Amino acid sequence: MPSLHLFCRVIDNFGDIGVCWRLARQLVAEHGLGVTLWVDALASFQRLCPALDTSLETQQVEGVLVRHWREPFPGCSPGEVADIVVEGFGCHLPDNYLQAMAARPAKPAWINLEYLSAESWVDDCHLLPSPHPRLPLRKHFFFPGFTARTGGLLFERALDQAVNRFQADPNAAPAFLAALGLARRPGQRLLTLFCYPHAPLPALLSLLQEEGEPTLCVVAEGVASEAVGAFLGRAPRAGMQATRGALTLAVLPFLEQQDYDRLLWSADLNLVRGEDSFVRAQWAKKPLLWQIYPQDEAAHLVKLDAFLARYAAPLASGPGAALSAAMRGWNGQGIASADWRALWTPGAVASLRQHAASWAVALQQHGDLAGNLLRFTKESC
Secondary structure, three states: OOEEEEEEEEOOHHHHHHHHHHHHHHHHHHHEEEEEEEEEHOOOOOHHHOOOOOOOOOOEEOOOEEOOOOOOOOOOHHHHHEEEEEEOOOOOOHHHHHHHHHHHOOOOEEEEEOEEEOOOOHHOOOOOEEOOOOOOEEEEEEEOOOOOOOOEEEOOOOHHHHHHHHHHOHHHHHHHHHHHHOOOOOOOOEEEEOOOOOHHHHHHHHHHHHOOEEEEEEEEEEEEHHHHHHHHHHOOOOEEEEEEOEEEEEEOOOOOOHHHHHHHOOOOOOEEOHHHHHHHHOOOOOOOOEEEOOOOOHHHOOOOOHHHHHHHOOOOOHHHHHHHHHHHEEEEEEEEOHHHHHHOOHHHHHHHHHHHHHHHHHOOOOOEEEHHHHHHHHHOO
């Protein structure tokens, strides 16, 4: 059985560890690899995986060997190096681990798992080799993406069937929401909210309060706490709810990934951020608004437009323009009321839902990232 070491540094959010944790579990469950996941921030990891014990340096969780990545990195012999080494998002492998890789008689396949982007240059850079400047090692850049020339996106073999089965059962979503302590009234649309602290959330909450259509908006504890607390009138905690006008805002505990997926499947619109929740919202086959991770000199807006150029292209001009304007607004000063209303016309709702479903089906044709990664290492490394 091949071994794989996956290295992850948690920068300041949950996207890095969210992606790496899903990848590690899938490699074990579907491909039978022996996977070690090195993580530097166990407390952040535990919010996604409550079974994790942050006091342990080494532990087995869902078939994955989880090890605390501390500095200095422990001594490592060539025999302890894995057959496949995945560097999550350019996190820089420890020097002594690199030295052990170089001393290994059969050099490991070394993959740099990159961030997701819809930009066209990704197709040309996917799988490019990069020799180490000092050591007899070579790594390859592996880009997730939206075309057949990229590594595709993470999705499990049974995911599409699970989504379809859940959404076809009229009792599945109400039962799941009830288990979370949520009661969705007839005619009340459901929004999920996962955003960065700088999101123009106060403007959106104000807009939702003044709507004629009632909305239940659910947000994880700790997300946009200042704006959520201002709406609630006190510091937000899991289990709190408040209603102002047409809007009911409910605070949930931070959900582990499987339950968060089901929440996305249950919603009418998912507001997501970063990478992991963004990808899972696409598999949910529901309309979405994405808040992209901010970069210097507004470089992230170029990435946003690249995604919109792909995602909105098949839509009719009306819904496509409304979605693009709302998503750009959500990444700027706020969603204009006219753009928001345009998203919820009966024609736009039907078009966006149909498109979300067909988009997910089209993405699956590129294969899943875990399988594509292993196929490349077997054939080319």
